[in-house]
Amino acid sequence: MTEIQFRSDFGVELVDSMGGDHSIVRAARVSSGSEAGDEKRDKGLINFLARDRHGSPFEATVFQFKIDVPLFVAREWFRHRIGSFNEVSGRYKILEPVFYMPAEERPMKQIGKPGAYTFEPGTITQARHSRVMHRQVAEMAWMAYEDQLALGVAREVARNVLPVSIFTSFYWTVNGRSLLNFLSLRHVTDDTTVPTFPLWEIDQAAGRVEELAKQVAPEAFAAFNKHGRVTP
Amino acid sequence: MTEIQFRSDFGVELVDSMGGDHSIVRAARVSSGSEAGDEKRDKGLINFLARDRHGSPFEATVFQFKIDVPLFVAREWFRHRIGSFNEVSGRYKILEPVFYMPAEERPMKQIGKPGAYTFEPGTITQARHSRVMHRQVAEMAWMAYEDQLALGVAREVARNVLPVSIFTSFYWTVNGRSLLNFLSLRHVTDDTTVPTFPLWEIDQAAGRVEELAKQVAPEAFAAFNKHGRVTP
Amino acid sequence: MTEIQFRSDFGVELVDSMGGDHSIVRAARVSSGSEAGDEKRDKGLINFLARDRHGSPFEATVFQFKIDVPLFVAREWFRHRIGSFNEVSGRYKILEPVFYMPAEERPMKQIGKPGAYTFEPGTITQARHSRVMHRQVAEMAWMAYEDQLALGVAREVARNVLPVSIFTSFYWTVNGRSLLNFLSLRHVTDDTTVPTFPLWEIDQAAGRVEELAKQVAPEAFAAFNKHGRVTP
Amino acid sequence: MTEIQFRSDFGVELVDSMGGDHSIVRAARVSSGSEAGDEKRDKGLINFLARDRHGSPFEATVFQFKIDVPLFVAREWFRHRIGSFNEVSGRYKILEPVFYMPAEERPMKQIGKPGAYTFEPGTITQARHSRVMHRQVAEMAWMAYEDQLALGVAREVARNVLPVSIFTSFYWTVNGRSLLNFLSLRHVTDDTTVPTFPLWEIDQAAGRVEELAKQVAPEAFAAFNKHGRVTP
Numbered sequence: 001m002t003e004i005q006f007r008s009d010f011g012v013e014l015v016d017s018m019g020g021d022h023s024i025v026r027a028a029r030v031s032s033g034s035e036a037g038d039e040k041r042d043k044g045l046i047n048f049l050a051r052d053r054h055g056s057p058f059e060a061t062v063f064q065f066k067i068d069v070p071l072f073v074a075r076e077w078f079r080h081r082i083g084s085f086n087e088v089s090g091r092y093k094i095l096e097p098v099f100y101m102p103a104e105e106r107p108m109k110q111i112g113k114p115g116a117y118t119f120e121p122g123t124i125t126q127a128r129h130s131r132v133m134h135r136q137v138a139e140m141a142w143m144a145y146e147d148q149l150a151l152g153v154a155r156e157v158a159r160n161v162l163p164v165s166i167f168t169s170f171y172w173t174v175n176g177r178s179l180l181n182f183l184s185l186r187h188v189t190d191d192t193t194v195p196t197f198p199l200w201e202i203d204q205a206a207g208r209v210e211e212l213a214k215q216v217a218p219e220a221f222a223a224f225n226k227h228g229r230v231t232p
Numbered sequence: 233m234t235e236i237q238f239r240s241d242f243g244v245e246l247v248d249s250m251g252g253d254h255s256i257v258r259a260a261r262v263s264s265g266s267e268a269g270d271e272k273r274d275k276g277l278i279n280f281l282a283r284d285r286h287g288s289p290f291e292a293t294v295f296q297f298k299i300d301v302p303l304f305v306a307r308e309w310f311r312h313r314i315g316s317f318n319e320v321s322g323r324y325k326i327l328e329p330v331f332y333m334p335a336e337e338r339p340m341k342q343i344g345k346p347g348a349y350t351f352e353p354g355t356i357t358q359a360r361h362s363r364v365m366h367r368q369v370a371e372m373a374w375m376a377y378e379d380q381l382a383l384g385v386a387r388e389v390a391r392n393v394l395p396v397s398i399f400t401s402f403y404w405t406v407n408g409r410s411l412l413n414f415l416s417l418r419h420v421t422d423d424t425t426v427p428t429f430p431l432w433e434i435d436q437a438a439g440r441v442e443e444l445a446k447q448v449a450p451e452a453f454a455a456f457n458k459h460g461r462v463t464p
Numbered sequence: 465m466t467e468i469q470f471r472s473d474f475g476v477e478l479v480d481s482m483g484g485d486h487s488i489v490r491a492a493r494v495s496s497g498s499e500a501g502d503e504k505r506d507k508g509l510i511n512f513l514a515r516d517r518h519g520s521p522f523e524a525t526v527f528q529f530k531i532d533v534p535l536f537v538a539r540e541w542f543r544h545r546i547g548s549f550n551e552v553s554g555r556y557k558i559l560e561p562v563f564y565m566p567a568e569e570r571p572m573k574q575i576g577k578p579g580a581y582t583f584e585p586g587t588i589t590q591a592r593h594s595r596v597m598h599r600q601v602a603e604m605a606w607m608a609y610e611d612q613l614a615l616g617v618a619r620e621v622a623r624n625v626l627p628v629s630i631f632t633s634f635y636w637t638v639n640g641r642s643l644l645n646f647l648s649l650r651h652v653t654d655d656t657t658v659p660t661f662p663l664w665e666i667d668q669a670a671g672r673v674e675e676l677a678k679q680v681a682p683e684a685f686a687a688f689n690k691h692g693r694v695t696p
Numbered sequence: 697m698t699e700i701q702f703r704s705d706f707g708v709e710l711v712d713s714m715g716g717d718h719s720i721v722r723a724a725r726v727s728s729g730s731e732a733g734d735e736k737r738d739k740g741l742i743n744f745l746a747r748d749r750h751g752s753p754f755e756a757t758v759f760q761f762k763i764d765v766p767l768f769v770a771r772e773w774f775r776h777r778i779g780s781f782n783e784v785s786g787r788y789k790i791l792e793p794v795f796y797m798p799a800e801e802r803p804m805k806q807i808g809k810p811g812a813y814t815f816e817p818g819t820i821t822q823a824r825h826s827r828v829m830h831r832q833v834a835e836m837a838w839m840a841y842e843d844q845l846a847l848g849v850a851r852e853v854a855r856n857v858l859p860v861s862i863f864t865s866f867y868w869t870v871n872g873r874s875l876l877n878f879l880s881l882r883h884v885t886d887d888t889t890v891p892t893f894p895l896w897e898i899d900q901a902a903g904r905v906e907e908l909a910k911q912v913a914p915e916a917f918a919a920f921n922k923h924g925r926v927t928p
Contacts, residue, residue: 015722018714018758026711027782027867030762033789052659059780060869062714062758071307072322072392081313084755084871086723090304091349091431093729102389110386117323119386130385133376137393140372144365153362154342154351156431157334160304160397161369171723173756173871175780195516199323199388247490250482250526258479259550259635265557284891291548292637294482294526298494316523316639318491325497403491405524405639407548427748535771536786536856545777554768555813555895566853574850581787583850594849597840601857604836608829617826618806618815620895621798624768624861625833663787663852 004142006135007167008103010201011068012208014216015171019061021046021219024176027060043219050223055232058177061217065172065209070100072164073201080182083174091156094149099138100165101131106200117197137163176217180224181231183210193228236374238367239399240335242433243300244440246448247403251293253278253451256408259292275451282455287464290409293449297404297441302332304396305433308418314410319402323388326381331370332397333363338432349429369395408449412456413463415442425460468606470599471631472567474665475532476672478680479635483525485510485683488640491524507683514687519696522641525681529636529673534564536628537665544646547638555620558613563602564629565595570664581661601627640681644688645695647674657692700793700838702831703863704802706897707764708904710912711867715757717742717915720872723756739915746919751928754873757913761868761905766796768860769897772882778874783866786855790845795834796861797827802896813893833859872913876920877927879906889924 025042028049029035037045049057067077078085088095102108108122108130121127141161148158174182186198187206198206214221224232257274260281261267269277281289299309310317320327334340340354340362353359373393380390406414418430419438430438446453456464489506492513493499501509513521531541542549552559566572572586572594585591605625612622638646650662651670662670678685688696721738724745725731733741745753763773774781784791798804804818804826817823837857844854870878882894883902894902910917920928 016714016719018712018760023712023760027869030782030865030867031785031788033784056780056782060760060782060867062869064714064719064756070392071396075303075307075310078307078310079317084752085311086726086752086756088729089727092727100392102392106389108385108389110388117386122385126380126383126385129383130380130389133380133390133393137369137373137376141369141395144369148358148362148365151358151361153340153354153358154349156342157338157340157362158365160302160332160334161365161395163373163393163395164303165392169726171726171756173758175869248482248487250480250528255480255528259637262550262633262635263553263556265552288548288550292528292550292635294637296482296487296524316520318494318520318524320497321495324495401494403494403524405491405526407637534856535860539767539771539774542771542774543781549775564856566856570853572849572853574852581850586849590844590847590849593847594844594853597844597854597857601833601837601840605833605859608833612822612826612829615822615825617804617818617822618813620806621802621804621826622829624766624796624798625829625859627837627857627859628767629856 002097002142002146004097004099004138006099006101006138008101010073010205010208011066011169012205012212013066014063014212015066016064017062017216020217023060024049024057024217024220027057028054046219047223047226050220050227050232053230053232055177058180058220058232059175061176061220063174063176063179063213063216065212066169067172067205068167068169069205070165070201071168073199073205074168074170075164076186076199076202077172080178082178083172085170085172087170088168090159094155095159095162095166097142098167099134099163100167101134102127119200134165138165176220177232179213182206184229184231189225189229191225191229194230234329234374234378236329236331236370238331238333238370240333242305242437242440243298243401244437244444245298246295246444247298248296249294249448252449255292256281256289256449256452259289260286278451279455279458282452282459282464285462285464287409290412290452290464291407293408293452295406295408295411295445295448298401299404299437300399300401301437302397302433303400305431305437306400306402307396308431308434309404312410312414315404315406317402317404320400322391326387327391327394327398329374330399331366331395332399333366334359351432366397370397408452409464411445414438416461416463421457421461423457423461426462466561466606466610468561468563468602470563470565470602472565474537474669474672475530475633476669476676477530478527478676479530480528481526481680484681487524488513488521488681488684491521492518510683511687511690514684514691514696517694517696519641522644522684522696523639525640525684527638527640527643527677527680529676530633531636531669532631532633533669534629534665535632537663537669538632538634539628540650540663540666541636544642546642547636549634549636551634552632554623558619559623559626559630561606562631563598563627564631565598566591583664598629602629640684641696643677646670648693648695653689653693655689655693658694698793698842700795700834702795702797702834704797704799706769706901706904707762707865708901708908709762710759710908711762712760713758713912716913719756720745720753720913720916724750724753742915743919743922746916746923746928749926749928751873754876754916754928755871757872757916759870759872759875759909759912761908762865763868763901764863764865765901766861766897767864769895769901770864770866771860772895772898773868776874776878779868779870781866781868784864787852790851791855791858791862793838794863795830795859796863797830798823815896830861834861872916873928875909878902880925880927885921885925887921887925890926
């Protein structure tokens, strides 16, 4: 059996981008026909756009990421319809034996009602048991996958046994406005004012996305945070 | 342990719809300002729209389905971005122990290259072995899921061990044009002229979708088939 | 010359709809797997969805309107990309001589800076002069349109002379969530908390849309208004 | 009166872009997990994607254009919903007196039925008369616009008298797949196999768009043309 690998982190790479703060400003200025300003006025304009939710200029900047996350995280990601995805296919490709293993800091215990859970660390027993289950199922499922492949069963049938903890890879092309919408819902910070309760794992990965994206359009992110992380 | 259930079929229910052939005709006639015609002229108009790919009038009819399929089928379904989804949440709900089991008619053997596979029935050994693997992994994973829940592990963590063969349920609200695009890619018939190689399972489920939808807009589907199942 | 007509109001007709409050509730309940509730619990659920911005269930209700507005209003309407349009074509059809004339209550004077204008009624001279200009240009342009048609010039060329005050007609098919987004931006009420400064004419027409739509999904609109008319 | 300007051409500028053929290839290869190839294999892959309509990798390349066209052309352009627009606002800005004038090569006479017109050059009388009408209406409307502004009438009211021949400017951000869809419908070449009858003016402008875009992704355009200009 191929040796399988467990990981608790997520892969987030900024592959490419188009524009930045300057293209947001440029797109906004066409509406009013105002002249290009200096740095300070541009910053003020971006701030105004975020505050008053003039969202369309934020679509003039585009990002492309390569993302490596477990299937259960990818499923949430793909719910965001304004953007483009290209993903590893379990029909075309023999998958890689890389599975998710919750890290120690992953809260294990949920309290409260659907839509308003809070989470606590969980007991040592809970964490240990859950991690053992993650490992055992991944190992058995991978063996079942490889056995079927060895017998000549089609990839697209054999993969049915794999758990949603298996990692997948995809390219994500997304404009700035749709990205801010994603981050408003999937990454919570002290500035968050929008009611949202993201899955712990997507929150971690989305945080990495934000770190990279804000280097491309720092003023846009500053304004987004200043105004409560509401989608413009 | 809760007794688990295996199924080889898919749940497809037409929950609601808006309009039909008449609303396609009505939407088309606003462009040219032509008078409402008799049945024969309406049929001719729909035929013309499909042939010449005037697609927007097909958006004037809307369908809502309730779909029950395994996760690996749902993942393909959700790639279709023009439409709306509401799905069972493994974060909020204790899932049902219903898993996919390939039926005898499911071809098991793939031949050729990615993007151009053909499939053959597979040997008895292949089919039998694959079905055993489907069963064993599902049983073990379900046990691991229930064990974690019994220990108080959060639902959204415990479910990570479940395989993509588990069933999910969702409502799908989709307009007629987007539905025809889905069917052009996911359900192959003798009329298909678009190059497409859908997964066997989604082809089956999409076929059920088409049976129900064509009762709502029979002339639209007749024209779609007549013109090679190309998205208008 | 065909006699031309001036109008100051807008045509808004609810042609068809699918679902209502009950389909929002049904779509939401599939996530948590909760049982259908009584009327009071359904109302509470819709309120929760609007408050916490669980927007996707609002996509399970669909509306279809027939809209008659001047081109300059239609142009703003068509900026809303989540929805479907079928419009009168000036290429295919000889247009109707119906033009917009500002009513007395239309504020005529703008004060302040782009993005933060306020409006005042305007002097009698302003109003009278503007109305005369609307009339004279419409009359001259219509004559120029008909003259070209009489000479055999193509419709799609002749219509270039027509002003944006001419009325157009279109069908608009839109789901509940996208409709609420439209209304949050284009119709201001005492409940509005989102920063927005809609054009006076689209505000009037959108108000008519809201009156009709809220009869289809009264609890959804009650919750929308209660929570500041923020798009869920 | 400000002197007004007539133009018969269209402004099309490629402002920015992200990726090109290589990003289409990269996005496609993630699905099958195949290794990066040499130039010849990459070309073959793009050809395969276009032929078999694997469209999503074409979304991995993005273009941004600045477009100057008359309103009646912009209205068709904005019907393409997968993409982003930022346009001059007649509410915020005093517009420029630039109007469309049909050039001599613009066919003036339409023959046949809606949806299947053909066009012929038109007589000298038709062309001359139409051009005079374009000029006279533009001049009178512009005077009526300036008169209202001089009296203090709000910009958003005064502009109602302007004809759809007036020029507008907008930024258009669009991914490669949506761009190919636009070009398949709006620019006809000898390679076109899709039934479409674009407006003469948008066909001209779209041709300029294509010239610029194909320098960014030459193999993608070669494959698009080779396979009948069908949207992948």
